Each structure stands twice: as C-alpha cells, then as structure tokens.
Amino acid sequence: MTGTATVALRRHRDRRALLLIGGAAVLTLLAALWSLGVGAVAIPVDVIVNTLFNLDGEKQTYIIMRSRLPRIVLALMAGGALALSGTIIQAVIRNPLASPGIIGINSGAALFAVGMTILLPTVPQTWLPLAASLGGLTAAGIVMLVAHRRLLSAAHLALIGVAVGFVFESGVDYFLITSSDAERSAPLIWLTGSLWGRTWDHVGMSLAPLAVLAGMAMVLAYRLDLITLGEATATGLGLDVGRQRLIMLSVATLLASVSVAVVGVMGFIGLMAPHIARHLIGGGHRLLLPLAMLVGMLLVTLADGVGRAIAPPIEVSAGILSALIGAPFFVYVMLTTASEQET
C-alpha cells in the first residue's frame, strides 16, 4: 500500500472512532435527560428544560435541581470512574474477566467506610471518600506488594486480589453482624450501590479527585497499550513494567475507591463498560479509555433511571440493577469468547 493510501485509511478509521465517541456522548446526555424525568413524579421534557435553563414556564425546581440533578451528575461521575478503573485493571491483569472488585478494591473500600461509620459515628460523612480510598488502597496495596515482591504473573495477581477481597468482605460482614439494627441500616443500603439520597455535597467531595484521576488515566493510555503485550515484550520495548504497573493500579484503585465512597459498591460497571467499548473500538487505549468512560456513564445513568422508572414510587437501587444485568451479560461474553492467553 502506498504511503498516502495508508494515511487515508488511518484517517477513515480515526474518523469512525471519533464518531463512535461522539455518538456515545450524545446518547449519554439523552439518557441523563430522560433520567431526570422519571421517578415518583414523572416530569415532561419541556418542564425539565425550563428548570435547567431557568426559562419561563412550568418548573420543578426542587425535584430537579435538588433531588435528581445531583444524582444524575453523580451517576455520570461514578460510572465514568468505574469504567476507567476497570479498563486499566483489565489491561494490567490482561484478562477481560478482571474488574476493580477483582483486586479487592471494592471490599477494602467498603470495609474502611463501614468501619468508619460504625466505629466513629461522630465523624461527618464528608470523610467517607477518604476512608474508602484508604481502604481501597490498602487492599490493592497488599496485592501489589505481594505481586511486586515475587514478580507474579497477572493471573496470580488476580488470584491474590480475590483472596484479599474475601478477607475484607469477612471484615465487613463482621461489622454488620456485630452492630445494632440502627447502626447497620445505613451502611447496608449504601453497600448495595445506590444513588438514593445523594446530594450536591456528595458531588462536591468527589468532583475534584475524580477529575484529576480521570486525567491521569488518559495520560496512561499508551503505557496501557504496551503493558497488554505482556511483561516480557513490554520490557523489551523499554517499559519499566514493575513501576508502571504500580502507577496504573494506584490510579485505578483511587478511581474505584472514591466511587465506592460516594455511591457504594457497583460491581459490574467496571467489568462491562471496557468490554462493550473494546468490542466497538478495538484495543488502542487512547480511544478505548474515553469510550469506556462514556459507556460507564451511560450504564449507571440508565441503571439509576430504570430503577426509578420500573415501579414508582419504589426505587430499585442502581447497584442491584447493574448486577442483575451485568452478570448475565458477563456470562454471555465469557461463553462466546475463547480463553485469553495467559502467562
């Protein structure tokens, strides 16, 4: 193929990719708008628009601006964060079955958050993201420490992550069991992953960290490409695999932990979003990361909306819905793909 022909082909492929990303963004916005309208009080589109842009006409200021908009914004943030986290982890562990839950992040974050709520009830809720982040980092840190010391393969790393997850889970259960009904009701609901009762405070405490982390994740894109070639080849190409793996997992851990802190444990977003995105746009992370992020945003927004739309005024939490849809989806994916190569 001549030089100009290949350049043209590449431009065509890039254009298609950009169209996909643009399309996903539009879809997400539409989903957000729809989600603003559903729930115990159904609100038509024109009222939504009036309220959002402060136009003349009927408005539903309280419901939309105080109750639903923060939820939607948080759904977008959490969905994006979890998707980015999952994409990074799938690259590092080189297995499409991997997710933030796999290296114990969710359990660690949950343990520290629940622990803080029960052991230190006087500490205000605004400290929750910090506690959860510490928990997530601790869990992931144990995994990374062991992996680094012994130069473990990705598969072994995942196994250790699973084990660490179990340890922290048992801690969470212990706390739940040994607490009184009153103490445990909030953590219990919060653990299942939900956007119920989330306010602008929640948005405020997580916006800055998530934005910074998302930026860091994007910068990691090329390195993620290299690391999916395997430790051996990546080293041959000059990547300091041990150090980069640490950086990547740290970013992924923080993204997932902060998300857990504000919306609880939503297990399958970090698993599904990268999958769907990879299926659409291929494995190059410079394009994969943004698309996965958008898919994650879309999924959580939809989960939250559907949860409210199914049987108002009852709310099915977004975490449950994402699990109920996510797991069968995951099963379908696994059954239809061949076993990935592993070292």
Added chain:
Amino acid sequence: MSITLRGVTAGYGRDRAVISGIDMEIRDGEVTILIGPNGCGKSTLLKTVGRLLKPRAGTIRVDELDVLGSNPKTVARAIAYLPQDPLVPAAITVEQLVGYGRAPHQSLLGLRSARDNEHIEHAIAVAGIGHLRDRPVAELSGGQRQSAFFAMVLAQDTPYAILDEPTNHLDITHQIETLELIRRLNGEHSKTAIVVLHDLNLAARYADRLVLMKDGAIRADGPPQAVLTALNIAEVFAVDSRIIADPIYGKPLCVPYPTGHG
C-alpha cells in the same frame, strides 16, 4: 560496538543458579545462535540481557552502556528483545502492533512522528505483511503473527536484536521463512542478532557463530564447523552422531544415532 557479559550468574526465585559466571562477547554484525539441551540456560541468558531477569552477579554492557543499571528505555533503543511465544493483546491490528515497536523512541504519550511512521512502513514492507496491516493480530496464523512481531522488532530500529526461540511452534515453511528474515536483517540492515534455537542443523546453517551451552555454562563457542562436532554433541546431548557437510550450503549437518548403532 558489542555486547559484553562478565561473570553473569542468574536463576529463578531462591532456586539454584541456572547460569553461572558467564563471560561472553557478542560481536557486531554477526548472527549468534545459542543451542543446548533443555535447562542449559540459553533462554535464561537471553532473559538477563533482555532485562527480564535480574542476574545475581555480573555485568552486562552494550559498549559503554550498563544494561542493568540504565534506564529501560535507553537500553531498549540499543537492544530489541522478543520473548518466546509473545502474548497477543485483544483487538489490536498488525499496524498498531508494529507501531508499538517505536515506543522506546517516543514519549510516554506515544504520539507518532513522521520518522516513526517511516520506520513502521519500512518494517511492514520488509516483513512482507503489508496485506495484513489492518487485520487483528489475534486472527493471524502462527507464521503471520511471528512476522508481525518481527516487524515490531524491526520498527524498534536497534543495532541488536535478541530473539528467544522465534521458531517455536512454527511449521517448517515458517521456520525457514523466519530464519531467512533474520539473515536478511543481518545482511541488509546490519542488525546483530542473538537467537536461541532448538534445531541444531538449522542453527548451524544460519549462524555466523554458534554457542553451545550445558548446565549453565558455555561448552563451545565459535564458527559452526568448530562447534558442531561429534565430540561436542556427545558430551552435551549424550548422543552419538556423524557430522557431514550438507549438500546445498556446505554447512555442518548433524546426523544423530543411538549409542551402539554406529
């Protein structure tokens, strides 16, 4: 330029060292092929040079550059390392894979310069995979995949290329193809190649220099005629053999037979 190993000792985990006190000099412009029985340490040796395995003792230098102490990227601009059975990431096209070969020359953001593109196109052309450039690597046959990885190594544009068992799992057609490609890389593009092979005869045919290893040490080192002798084969592989000159290239051809057959 040369790669120099001094006193290199290495092993896995807390086990006994696989290679001990290896002294070796890889001279510029040659194709050096390492052969030896399983567990003799040839792959281990390559791994230490490729920085996959940290040696317990010894130094490795590329001219003045200390391989073990330097920045991985700097070393990767001098030495390209292709492992045995390299992993194939999902959903990556051949063109993207070859592009990764430019990583040591790029910033961590991976933006491609015009020069990068030149090297990539050149590599694809030399490896003869232009017609496969947009295919996902995972869908290629073993031979095609190996060619793609070769193109990646070529795009890396290094004076030295280390190839660990590049003919593993390939049928005879692709084995020959691969070795011919290595010869061309050496001849036309002046790459110094260090290769590990299992097949003694192919090794003898394609090597400028043959290194025979056993039990973590170098037993013989030199041109194929000097190394591939019945005595060496018997000592290292514990099998009798007759060495003849092959009828096409005149290189030593080893014909092994069980002891007592004669």
Added chain:
Amino acid sequence: MSLAVRYALLAAAVLIAALLSLVIGPRSDVGLGNILHLLFVDDGSLARSTVVDLRLPRTLVAGLVGANLALAGLALQAVTRNPLASESILGINQGAALGVAIAVTVPSLMIVNLDVMAIIGAIAAGFLTFTIAGGLTGRLDSIRLVLAGVTVGAFSFACVRFTFTLEDNLSRLVLSWVSADISAVRLAQAGPLALWAALGLAASLLLAQGFNILSLGDGASQGLGVDPRRTRFLGALLAAILTGASVAAAGPVMFVGLVVPHLCRLWFGQNHRHLIPAVALGGAGLVLLADAMSKLVRFPYETPLGTICALIGAPYFLIAAIRARRMA
C-alpha cells in the same frame, strides 16, 4: 505414625471439639464435669434441657455441616485439579444461598422443599462457573475458573442482598441467616443433614479411586479406563448437593471446603481413599471448634458461625494464594 493411629487421634480431636461446643456457653451449670451426665440422664433440670434441646442440635448441625462442606471441597479440588478450589470460591455456596433466598422471599416458587431449592441453586451456580471456565470437557483454565466462580458468587450474593431490601422485617432475619447463625437450630434439621452426610460419604468413597486417577490428567485417566468427564460431572454434582444441603440447614459457611482438605493432605497424603474419611472428620472438627469459638469471641455475646469461619478461612485462603506456586 500409622494411618489408623492418625484417624484415632483425629476422631479424638473431633470428640473434644464436640464436647467444647456443647459445654461452652453462658450457663454455669453445664461443664465438662457433668456434660456426659446431662446428655444421657434425664433429670428434668434446666441444664439438661439446655443441653439436649438447644445445644445438642446445634452441635450436631455444626459437625454435619463441617463434614459435608469438607467433602464437597475435596471433590471440587479433585475435579478441577486445583488445590485452591472450594465451594465458596467457585460460587457454589453463594448459589445455594440464592436458592434459599428465592424460596424464602417468593414462597410460591418453592415447589420443592428448602433443601432441594438450595441444591438447585448450588447446581446452577456450579454449572455456570464450570461452563464459563471451559466446560466439563477437560481444559479447565484455572484463572478463568477462579474469576468465573468469584463473579458467579458475587452475582448470587448481590441478589441475596437484594432480597434484604425487599422487606424490612426480613432484613435482620436474612442477615442472620446469611452469616450462618445456627444458634436457633432444631433437632429436626439435623436429621436430613445426617442423611446427606452419610450418602455423601458413601458416594465420595465410591468416587475416591476416580479422583486419584483424575489427577493424572485426562489422557492418562482415559487410558486407565476412568472416564474423566463422568467422574468430573459426578464429583461436581456431589459437591453441589452436599453444599446445598448444608446451606439449607445452616446458611452459607465459607472456606471449610478449602481449609480442611488442605490441612488433611498434610497429614494423610494424597490418596483420596484415605483422605475422604479424614476430611469428613476434620471438617466436623473444624466447624465444631468454630462453633465453640462463636460463643467465646465476644463473650457473652455470640458471633454467628459463618462470620467466624470467614474470619478464619479468608486469611487462610490469602496465605494459600500467595504461596501457590502453580496455578493449575
């Protein structure tokens, strides 16, 4: 030390654990001194009724659950050729829990009794995990097995947790059941459990030689006349049944199937014919000890059995995972 002596020592240890389980508790009039008297002589005292009506069923259930789960774990490890496999890691435990949760929250769906619902849940979860990991046809990718099992388990557990939120009253009940709180268990529940244990033991012994040969690989097994697929299927089925029965009686108890076979292998070797009785005894002993501990840990409060087993088992799994040299 001969095999017989080891069995005897193990049996003795189990007996001691059983006695501890019976004796430990807030009542001061029940002690090692009079426990035998209280068990066998009906003197109408409150102590007697405590022992016979409250503690004995609990002790029996604990021991039987331990035996069942240990046998299930052993079978799974044989079938997957993976020493880290167990009913909790492959999602089978959680699947059984889901079966029970469904039965309890949607009683109209309960066309069979609770035991069977749990077993169905266990089988479904196991089937799913195995299919994702490559099916019962030999090439069981170890990492896929664990990841699939964890995902199936997480999904099942998410659904179980979901059933909490459906009904407020149910929440505390379900929570205590999910942590395998056996403090209120009745003698009637021990009966079917004993039946399953007996059947499980018999079935395991029949499969023992098959398990031994399976460890040589599919090709070798076939060559020796043991159909690997059939053995694997039967072993997995056995594990699911034993797990289901245990979960139905006591709730999900984690990691017993991992820890007990591991420890028994250290003392009894790799031959399944020897391991099976050892593992049954060992499992009983471990869970009986856990039951005793559940009464001691936060004395005078009780901690549910499941929580204790998880607090012991999870770190054990972590250490085993760290030390695992090979994945398969």
